Amino acid sequence: GYLDEQFIQLEDLQDEANPNFVEEVVKLFYTDSARLLRKIDLALDDRPFDFEKLDDVMHQFMGSSSSIGAKRVQRKCTEFQEYSKDGNFEGCTRTFQEVKHEYATLKKKLENYFQLAKVAR
């Protein structure tokens, strides 16, 4: 599963008044996370390597993804944080690629999901 109960909670929040609430939130998430991911990318290219900053940004990203219930992405973020705490550059870069991968997958799946939802309505 790519999304957990949190996502269900979001869906519960959706109602007549806000029919596209979930989609709206997810869009927000995209924007914000794109920015954060870019930041991490830059930080990874930066020398000397700033683990703390990485950890910080990743923490923010993790917070966002957990808010929408992106379980797998969140797990990868935690992994990343472990590496950054250890100061393991290799681990960080590698995990980050995985994070991005999960993120991309999630995005695609969500798009499909929303399209289906629209059709269903």
Place this chain on the structure above:
Amino acid sequence: MNLGMKPSSFTTSSNSWKSTDVVLDQFPVGLRVLVVDDDPTCLRILEKMLRNCLYEVDLISEIGIFCSLVFEILSFVSFTKCNRAEIALRLLRDNRNGYDVVISDVHMPDMDGFKLLEHIGLEMDLPVIMMSADDSKDVVMKGVTHGACDYLIKPVRMEALKNIWQHVVRKKKHEWKEKEYQQSGGSVEEGERQQQKQPSEDVDYSSSANEGNWKNSKKRKDEEDESEDRDDTSSLKKPRVVWSVELHQQFVTAVNQLGIDKAVPKKILELMNVPGLTRENVASHLQKYRLYLRRLSGVSPHQNGFMGPTDAATFGPISSINGFDLQALAASGQLPPQSLATIQAAALGGGRGATTSKSSSPIPPLVVDQRNIFSFENHPRQQNIINGGKQVNLLHGIPTNMDSKQLVNLHQSAAQSFTNNMSQSNNSLLAHMVQPHPRTHILNNEINGTHVSVVHGTAYNNSVSNPSTATVDFSSRSQSTELPVNNSFAHVSSNSGMSNLTSKLQEEVNSGTRGGFVPNYDVFNDLNQNQNRGAHDWGGLQSSVGSSNIQQRLGGVSSSVLVRPNGFSTNQKSGPLNSSSLTTDNSLSRIKTEKLPDMGFQNGLYHEQFGQEDLMSALLKQQEGMGPVENEFGFDGGYHLDNLPV
């Protein structure tokens, strides 16, 4: 993003809110929430969740009884130019009564969530809820010690939000109670006035009981504050009477004139002729004073020997600093006088029970005592007023080696010059000792954002979780006072700029702003609590209670002062936090047990100074339970166990 979305606010009318009433079994209507977070996704979700609660309430509101929930959510997006957390603070400052609760993220780029927490706690008596994706225990602990009412883990669930109103209610209720106490003597009109004012502000909704009450109590507090004949620079509501040095002098003069045996509050009040001072204020202060005197007389003379020259040296700077700090603080007006009062009270009362929120750790009473003494002796009574976060910078940087010697000195000096010459050394001693207290005290105050309301004559049974009142109830002498004091302490420490009261706790609490003075109020609280159970040993243990707690909490802090009075087993009981430190402290404290009398003295001294009944009682209580409080909190200044005057 949503910048300053301001939902229509439906303030409630002035329904009087009885503390026992719970208006809704769901979200209380009219709850105004301010959410601070740099993550727009999270903000949006929170907003929706909160509004959803509103929605539910709205249905009920059709009956016309309840107000809708109002909340403002500020989205702090990274590309905003200004300081987002600053925006939040500004908003809060501009709308003193505009919000009921604040939910803030821990990690924010422009300002540390804890700092914001402290500011809010210090300046406004609002319950603050922290949240973060980070659920590590130490971070949560930090939140608690900084005075957060609650800590939510992201992703935030709906159920969690449904419960935040409890914190508001609890706080208000506490404040309400304190206000009642305070006003029972006579500022009733103020309260009434406020009540009347209340409706004018409200929009045409009938208020829920809660809402009305909150407003009323808030108003009342504000009124009270204004009526205080003190230099309150901040306009925060402070129901406490701040016993400044001058005021205390007046008090003592009056008492001496009447004769200590014949001194009754009514006559004292008349003699003092201070506008705005109620008989109750005087009564509680008198009680504390009496205790103080008793302690003085009960203190063994051997204490005198302890004070070494070093103390004087240290104290000198301390006192000056204190005075300076206090004034500065007062000037800054950030620290609500109540914090100051709280601190003092805490100092007096040994920081007992002044825990405003569960988060605030009990500030060692010692600290407060010191503070009290200090402030007492130092004429710049501004201490009480300590406004702004710098309150407790009194002893900032001064290595307060509050060891028994100092305590002894303090005690003795205090004894000699309780009302009059506070010799420099005394001051310094006091100041020295006070350092930890005020810090913590302030912390508590600030953290908890609660007032240190002087609960006159009430048995101060503040549970630690009582966030709102860092009231030290001296008169009650109950052990519960710990809590209030602690709360206040927590507040204190949370105030940025709090002076570095030695203890590590302080540091922890003060997110690093302070010089690490933050005494472990938590510890203290626990300690006190434990101790209170046992020992009300007025004879002199009193002071130690506070400090020992603090020290214990400090854990690694060189809180050597855990002086456990002989026969007191309270130290042992100190909170789980410091079980290890406790042991060390205990041993240390044993050495210092003798010094206890100092503490007791100090506590008494503090009492005098801080007219806050609550604090005093708390402090006293603590003292009873604890041995001399040698606050060797992990001061930045280098408080170390070494200070133990063995």
